Amino acid sequence: MELTEQEIFRRNAAEEIRKLGIDPYPAAQYEVNANAADILANFEREKGDYQDISIAGRIMGRRIMGNASFAEIQDQTGRIQLYIKRDEICPGDDKTIYNTLFKKLLDIGDIIGVKGYVFITNTGTISVHVTSLTLLCKSLRPLPVVKIDSEGKAHDVVSDPELRYRQRYVDLIVNPQVKNVFKQRAQIISSMRNFFNERGYLEVETPILQSIPGGATAKPFITHHNALDIPLYMRIANELYLKRLIVGGFDAVYEFAKDFRNEGMDRTHNPEFTQMEIYVAYKDYEWMMQMTEELLEKIAIDLYGTSIVPCGDHTLDFKRPFQRIGILDAIKEHTGDDVANMDEDELRKVCQKHNIHVEASMGKGKLIDELFSAKCEKHYVQPTFIMDYPVEMSPLTKKHRSKPGLVERFELMVNGKELANAYSELNDPVEQRLRFEEQMKLAARGDDEAMTIDNDFLRALEYGMPPCSGIGIGIDRLAMLMTNNASIQDVLFFPQMRPETF
Template sequence: MENMDLNEQERNRREALAKLRELGIEPYPAALYPVNATARKIKEEYDPEKGNLQDIVIAGRIMSRRIMGAASFIELQDETGRIQVYIKRDEICPGEDKTMYNTVFKKLLDIGDIIGIKGFAFITQTGQLSVHAKELTLLSKSLRVLPIVKEKDGEVYDAFSDPELKYRQRYVDLIVNPSVRETFIKRSQIIATMREYFNEAGCLEVETPILQSIPGGATARPFITHHNALDIPLYLRIANELYLKRLIVGGYSGVYEFAKDFRNEGMDKTHNPEFTCMEIYVAYKDYIWMMDFTEKMLEKIALKLHGTTVVTIGDKQVDFKAPYRRMPILECIKEYAGVDVAGMDEEQLRETCNKLNVPVTKEMGEGKLIDAIFGEYCEKHLVQPVFITDYPVSMSPLTKRHRSNPALTERFELFVCGKELANAYSELNDPIDQMERFQDQLKQREHGDDEAMYIDMDFVRALEYGMPPTSGMGMGIDRLTMFMTNSPTIQDVLFFPQMRPKKTPGQENVGKKEE
């Protein structure tokens, strides 16, 4: 990078870098640094009466500093939080040479630099728990200026909050916004809680292919790529359902996977082309059992994260305590749209959509027309967790027909705050019925629906060997994290969301002038 591309502060930092090396100080040392404490651990364990924690080794980033002659204070931030460090010239420079304090610390270190401190815990005269430094080590010199984020009385202001910069430069966002770090910690806790719940139920975590010759398991538009050695097209998976069900055929009683899925579709506040979906399949169960299983899991997650089942989502208080309401989709449409669509054919459904002012396209078949009415009139009313059940066959090509009504299927979708959170079935295990539904999907594709499913003959062959009665459920981890952390967009719960190309230059320098 040419110096003319740098602002004044960045040039000053590079000059400081050169001076550090002239002094024989390596700004990026390779050796292990023996950290034995964190900001949180010190705050939790220090007892002023005992005077413990006398041999502390901590490391972190300088977030603020107050230089006062021969003594100074800095605020050091690590993964767990911040703690004040007291630095006295004659303590870190006990001999005649005061270079480490007078030159290195006062003139060559900057906010954002990562340092190590060896010392002991104590309480200052103003009553603040701090670390008294006996030794200071530079661990990494920061060459860019951090945004200034101010905090007073627990309130953050002047935050690094521009969405464009936050998502493109998540590393900066994580440094200066503790609440963002906490969101991703909770995301990890959600996955860990789910994994524990599934393992306790006797299910096996598995991995299935991301590159697939036939994109199956969902109605969506796939990404396509090319395998050079085999000279064949391959697709990034849109779902892992069909592979997981092959494993049930193979003899496993329960399998699950946290899968990266990809759909070549639009981007908005709740959709990213790359996303994480958990799918689980359990033999000898049905969709009624899966409803019970799902609501108990969500109750467990809420309690783990919040200590209560009541979670704030936007301006609403949502209670994840089981059991949840259960409502057939046709009854839901009748209640909120005022029409009975049971038994309607495609032409009648189109007429109904026109009367209800529901936007439709000529490619939409019966299933998508019903879904359009449901989306327009019903979803917004489904705030508290509710299982919408018993979908028409045309909406559910992989679902077993309802045991008491063959026009319907044993399927549920879980809705929270007007959004689908989970989708589950009593799985279709009749290979002849499955083949007929694949053929119907093929007709829809020929009719112009590029999201209709492909025919997967190998999956049909697997079913022909016999799959036991099985219930399966898929849940979007990103959306679940949005709900459990009260995050308004999917971009807020993905470390590195997909972004549109930059339209304007000059976004490299995210910092402000240091104060």
């Protein structure tokens, strides 16, 4: 790879630094006792504190005025200005550290540590008056420089999505608000974990490599285990394993699970994504709706201090309780068609009437799902539970206690997108076997996402699983909602991309 002019200059500078007897990549730890955000928030001139600080960060800008300079360094918490005076960092006759190292050989992007004291400049900027400077890492690539003018307007913002996603490290350095999105994501997960742990639920880990990919209807990634010489699948869900644990006697288990689905990618789908699934014994989907309301309200309040969350052109309110509507009622409301008692042929006609693409392999459940996705989904902006799905599209769900042909299932729709999926779990092993067999028939018709029968799971159910309710919540989509990002790529550090050629 040909080096650019600036890369050559920086490599040469690293050599020059070595010639001065300074290691551009020193091994020793650098003790830090302060950070930018804390200093900017808490420094008061009168208090006389922050007078012996040590801080480290990346050089983000320099303004050299002969024998005194200002620079800005950025640490994990933010940026702070440094004031560097030649005769203070070089008190003796040897001015090399200032004249040669700082002025000539350091660049924007280098990581340095400084010691000194905090003061306020004549123009009122809280700054660190540097008394000693240590190079901690020489940067060999020029960093994009984003400047903020006096009106707070950013110039030359790095916005090219390809650069931002492929080189997330650069994005994080130059776009400080990006870091905040990921802090919020971590906070959301932490809120959920606290919520569950306070209730005594057990966090567990279950297999990612599975010989039968179950628990969802989706196309899996296939891999191969050499020693066993068998195909293995990357999990599409962990549902069947968590239910095995309920059989085993845990009353509530949850997992933040990376799932993998070999399907199309767009702004709401990444091939690998995170889903939180939880199963609680002796509960039903009514209970689960209440728990979900409590959980989401808490997440919003932990994050924003209120249940109200900005989201694109809307404002979402996660205040309990959420709206509830049956899926067939939703379809009736938005299409005018009452599909409750229709057979497959009639349903297909209704779909065609609404210009919905149908295929021969689609069964009744799938057709209803299509109808809902195309005509209803987008209308549910505020958190809404869509309830009581047809049995055909829910092979793991218990039949509705009072509504024939339906199951006790809900999906939570927010901002026109599915955020969660939950049900009263089917625990009748004979019924479950029949449902799997129905799925096998769909597979025979050409549905390459239909479930395959999992005999070990059925064996577990035969030992007896207490009635329970489970839910899966899409963590990436939740993060999108809660951080007001329209693209999944903005809430994943490293969204999937075609491999780069170097």
